[in-house]
Amino acid sequence: MYELSVRSGGQAGDGIASVGETIARCFSRMGLHVFGLNAYQSVIRGGHVWYQARTGDGRPHSQGDGLDILYALDRQTVDVHAAGLRRGGTVVFDPEKFAVSASELPAGVTALPVPTLEFARKHTSQSILQNAGGIGATAFLSGIPLDILHQVLTDSFGRKAGDVVTWNLGASADGYHFAETHASANDHAVRKAGAAKLLMTGNQAIALGAAAAGLKFLAQYPMTPASGVLHYLAAHAQDFGIVVKQAEDEIAAINMAIGASFGGVRAMTATSGGGFSLMVEALGMAGMTETPLVVVESQRSGPSTGLPTKTEQGDLNLMLGAGQGEFPRAILAPTHAKDAYHATIRAFELAEAWQTPILLASDLHLSESHFTVDRDEIPLDLEPSSLFAVQPNGHEYLRYRYTDSGVSPRALPGQAGLQFIAGSDEHDEKGHLVSDTKSGIPRWVAERTRMMDKRMGKLKGLLANSEPLVWEGPADAPLTFVAWGSTVGPIRDAMAQLAAQGHPTNLLYFPTVYPLDPSAVTLAFGRAHRTLLVEANYSGQFGRLLRAESGVHLTSRLLKYDGEPFYPHEIVARGLEEMNHGG
Amino acid sequence: MADSSARVMPTPTGSALPLIGKSDTKPTWCPGCGDFGVVAAVEMAVKRLQIPVHNVVIVSGIGCSSNLPHFLSSYGFHAIHGRSLPVAEGIRWANHGLTVIGTGGDGDGFGIGVGHFVHTMRRNVDMTYVTMDNQIYGLTTGQASPTSTMGQKTKSTPTGVIEHPIDPIALALASGATYVARGFSGDVKQLADLVAGGIQHKGFAFVDVFSPCVTYNKINTFDFFRQRVYKLESAGHDPANIVAAFERSLEWGDKIPIGLFYKTERPTYEDLEEVLAAGPLALQPSGIKGRTAILDEFV
Numbered sequence: 001m002y003e004l005s006v007r008s009g010g011q012a013g014d015g016i017a018s019v020g021e022t023i024a025r026c027f028s029r030m031g032l033h034v035f036g037l038n039a040y041q042s043v044i045r046g047g048h049v050w051y052q053a054r055t056g057d058g059r060p061h062s063q064g065d066g067l068d069i070l071y072a073l074d075r076q077t078v079d080v081h082a083a084g085l086r087r088g089g090t091v092v093f094d095p096e097k098f099a100v101s102a103s104e105l106p107a108g109v110t111a112l113p114v115p116t117l118e119f120a121r122k123h124t125s126q127s128i129l130q131n132a133g134g135i136g137a138t139a140f141l142s143g144i145p146l147d148i149l150h151q152v153l154t155d156s157f158g159r160k161a162g163d164v165v166t167w168n169l170g171a172s173a174d175g176y177h178f179a180e181t182h183a184s185a186n187d188h189a190v191r192k193a194g195a196a197k198l199l200m201t202g203n204q205a206i207a208l209g210a211a212a213a214g215l216k217f218l219a220q221y222p223m224t225p226a227s228g229v230l231h232y233l234a235a236h237a238q239d240f241g242i243v244v245k246q247a248e249d250e251i252a253a254i255n256m257a258i259g260a261s262f263g264g265v266r267a268m269t270a271t272s273g274g275g276f277s278l279m280v281e282a283l284g285m286a287g288m289t290e291t292p293l294v295v296v297e298s299q300r301s302g303p304s305t306g307l308p309t310k311t312e313q314g315d316l317n318l319m320l321g322a323g324q325g326e327f328p329r330a331i332l333a334p335t336h337a338k339d340a341y342h343a344t345i346r347a348f349e350l351a352e353a354w355q356t357p358i359l360l361a362s363d364l365h366l367s368e369s370h371f372t373v374d375r376d377e378i379p380l381d382l383e384p385s386s387l388f389a390v391q392p393n394g395h396e397y398l399r400y401r402y403t404d405s406g407v408s409p410r411a412l413p414g415q416a417g418l419q420f421i422a423g424s425d426e427h428d429e430k431g432h433l434v435s436d437t438k439s440g441i442p443r444w445v446a447e448r449t450r451m452m453d454k455r456m457g458k459l460k461g462l463l464a465n466s467e468p469l470v471w472e473g474p475a476d477a478p479l480t481f482v483a484w485g486s487t488v489g490p491i492r493d494a495m496a497q498l499a500a501q502g503h504p505t506n507l508l509y510f511p512t513v514y515p516l517d518p519s520a521v522t523l524a525f526g527r528a529h530r531t532l533l534v535e536a537n538y539s540g541q542f543g544r545l546l547r548a549e550s551g552v553h554l555t556s557r558l559l560k561y562d563g564e565p566f567y568p569h570e571i572v573a574r575g576l577e578e579m580n581h582g583g
Numbered sequence: 584m585a586d587s588s589a590r591v592m593p594t595p596t597g598s599a600l601p602l603i604g605k606s607d608t609k610p611t612w613c614p615g616c617g618d619f620g621v622v623a624a625v626e627m628a629v630k631r632l633q634i635p636v637h638n639v640v641i642v643s644g645i646g647c648s649s650n651l652p653h654f655l656s657s658y659g660f661h662a663i664h665g666r667s668l669p670v671a672e673g674i675r676w677a678n679h680g681l682t683v684i685g686t687g688g689d690g691d692g693f694g695i696g697v698g699h700f701v702h703t704m705r706r707n708v709d710m711t712y713v714t715m716d717n718q719i720y721g722l723t724t725g726q727a728s729p730t731s732t733m734g735q736k737t738k739s740t741p742t743g744v745i746e747h748p749i750d751p752i753a754l755a756l757a758s759g760a761t762y763v764a765r766g767f768s769g770d771v772k773q774l775a776d777l778v779a780g781g782i783q784h785k786g787f788a789f790v791d792v793f794s795p796c797v798t799y800n801k802i803n804t805f806d807f808f809r810q811r812v813y814k815l816e817s818a819g820h821d822p823a824n825i826v827a828a829f830e831r832s833l834e835w836g837d838k839i840p841i842g843l844f845y846k847t848e849r850p851t852y853e854d855l856e857e858v859l860a861a862g863p864l865a866l867q868p869s870g871i872k873g874r875t876a877i878l879d880e881f882v
């Protein structure tokens with residue numbers, strides 16, 4: 001087993017994400033699994049940003065803890081990150097920009113000065129290419145063959161002017177050969193492992209899942225970290241035949257999506273907590289009018305504007321309680337990209353089957369990190385079913401007919417003889433409102449109760465059709481981690497570290513955060529010896545939900561709300577503590 | 584589960600397509616409410632144009648006037664307050680074979696929903712928006728609205744309104760509406776003509792209607808308007824001239840113009856949205872089955 005982590009850092013505008021993604025893509029093209037963390041700030045130029053690609057012969061589930069190669073485009077990168085380098089590690093930098101002395105680096109870490117600007121000037125007088133030599137040197141140290149690097153670079157430039165590609169290939173080859181002459185590759189340098197894997201963000205996986213599920217209409221207002229969904233689908237709108245609308249605000253976005261769904265297509269909106277706060281009233285309208293809808297809520301650090309480019313799982317309470325009154329909903333919480341693809345399809349199926357809004361809870365760590373998936377892990381083989389559930393049969397059509405399941409046959413505008421009114425007011429089976437002259441009259445009082453029971457009854461069906469809670473790891477482990485969403489990634493890596501140290505642990509996570517089956521939850525926790533709830537928020541929101549729904553009270557909690565994702569070592573340390581206390 | 588070949592809109596056979604009529608729900612407006620004239624005009628206009636009733640969707644927000652869809656026999660969406668236009672846009676883009684008519688009040692459209700009003704007009708979405716402008720909040724029992732007159736005393740402004748009213752006609756002209764008209768519910772015949780013209784117009788048609796609230800607005804009454812309105816078509820107004828339209832929109836006092844202020848042609852949003860060139864979205868195939876080449880960009 002080996003693993004290798006490569007980090008590049010600099011100022012926003014230096015092209016760090018592109019440097020980092022190039023290295024990550026070289027790894028995935030060599031058939032290796034990668035986790036790519038893009039750490040940035042809410043600035044366009046300046047500040048400090050970095051990207052870490054972690055790979056190895058296993059499947060990394062998070063950014064991990066170690067660092068082997070650091071490509072520093074500015075001095076601050078050395079100051080911030082050099083201390084994290086493992087023995088045998090290297091700092092790549094250009095001495096023309098700043099100096100790095102061996103004495104300031106951890107023991108066993110080497111400084112490799114690479115004349116990247118000189119290489120750049122060799123090929124063009126334009127002030128571009130400054131990263132190419134550094135990428136070349138970094139690639140050599142990482143064990144990436146030059147031809148793979150050149151393929152990736154050529155592909156990333158696409159149809160751009162030929163000279164730029166030639167210059168980049170030249171300067172990166174200079175850097176590569178320079179490192180080859182002056183240094184040796186890292187002890188954990190990678191080796192080709194098989195067929196190329198796909199490298200994608202959680203947002204791209206969500207967008208692909210939506211398209212596969214038959215999405216025809218997306219309305220969205222830009223907001224980090226959900227904008228990647230908009231960007232991918234906007235770029236492919238023509239090709240996929242999807243209308244992608246940037247709305248004037250999130251209120252318009254969700255209302256447009258509801259209108260489109262009523263009008264006969266599968267529709268979605270995506271946002272983060274701030275935008276979702278604006279969507280709350282319309283979410284209830286989707287519930288009341290029984291209109292299928294998928295809403296992606298990619299959480300970031302709150303409250304208010306919070307930390308726009310940093311992660312958190314702080315919106316669970318909001319998602320659970322969004323909307324006045326009560327209506328059925330489900331909240332799905334994928335843990336990584338492949339999962340996000342399938343969960344999005346599931347969200348569309350549930351929305352369609354139960355005619356109610358389904359929330360897909362993502363967060364910045366899932367939405368914007370890079371993950372590798374194999375082609376067969378995201379099969380594009382779904383045949384979206386027809387939305388037409390009813391045909392005229394001579395009887396009066398009742399859009400909101402009482403049924404055992406709570407689901408009534410749905411007509412679509414344009415179908416003859418099936419006209420109905422979708423009402424945000426309380427209504428009868430026909431759709432006529434009972435909110436004005438009928439309200440308070442005994443017959444209609446009873447009707448209101450019945451209509452509420454019909455809608456809320458769908459929760460039973462949603463529950464029966466939800467993915468159950470998932471166990472991972474040995475059944476009788478002394479410690480059970482409890483989690484939801486992207487936090488599962490770093491926990492998996494922590495479990496591997498603990499297992500390597502002779503401490504088996506297991507994991508219980510919840511692909512469907514809501515609704516929960518109280519008896520299944522109670523039963524599951526009956527199997528656990530000692531538990532540790534791991535959540536990226538201040539108050540342990542999921543723990544509170546578990547307690548409210550099942551009475552299970554998790555008292556040991558590892559909570560984090562500094563905006564940074566969990567690092568495996570934090571979970572390992574706390575896990576060991578818990579197990580030691582447990583005796 | 585039906586297969587994708589079932590994704591066709593059922594088409595009724597025979598020549599006599601059912602037309603719009605009243606629903607089995609009686610209007611719940613106060614006796615004498617201006618909105619009776621508006622629902623009558625909308626029904627007349629849609630009927631006159633012989634649009635099959637199942638191809639009509641009337642979308643409203645919240646307020647007295649927003650109950651209108653319940654009183655006609657077409658499809659309807661009675662949405663939340665202020666959001667009729669984004670819902671209507673979504674319906675249009677899902678199926679632009681449908682005739683979409685937005686209805687609502689001045690609070691719904693020019694207060695809480697004014698952002699959507701402006702944006703829907705600049706997009707030139709091919710729909711008709713009829714506002715029943717009574718210059719008061721009626722359903723919440725008489726508070727000032729965005730079009731209430733300066734100085735008007737209401738429950739929320741006991742010493743009089745101190746905000747200048749919105750001019751919906753000028754706002755529509757400035758926002759890019761391609762059909763801008765004003766009607767009066769005391770003249771149902773002209774109003775039906777204006778609404779029918781709006782439905783026939785390719786682009787966003789806005790018809791603001793003086794629709795007096797007989798309970799809470801004692802200033803802008805039927806008599807108030809009967810004494811003041813004059814018809815633009817009788818006054819030599821050229822609806823192709825936007826400068827003249829702006830000038831007419833500023834007239835308020837002893838003489839208030841009604842009729843067609845402005846009409847122009849410009850590509851609609853649906854024209855410019857390339858995905859819709861393949862036909863109504865609801866009738867297009869969906870999914871990306873077998874499109875494995877799209878994954879190549881992730882390699």
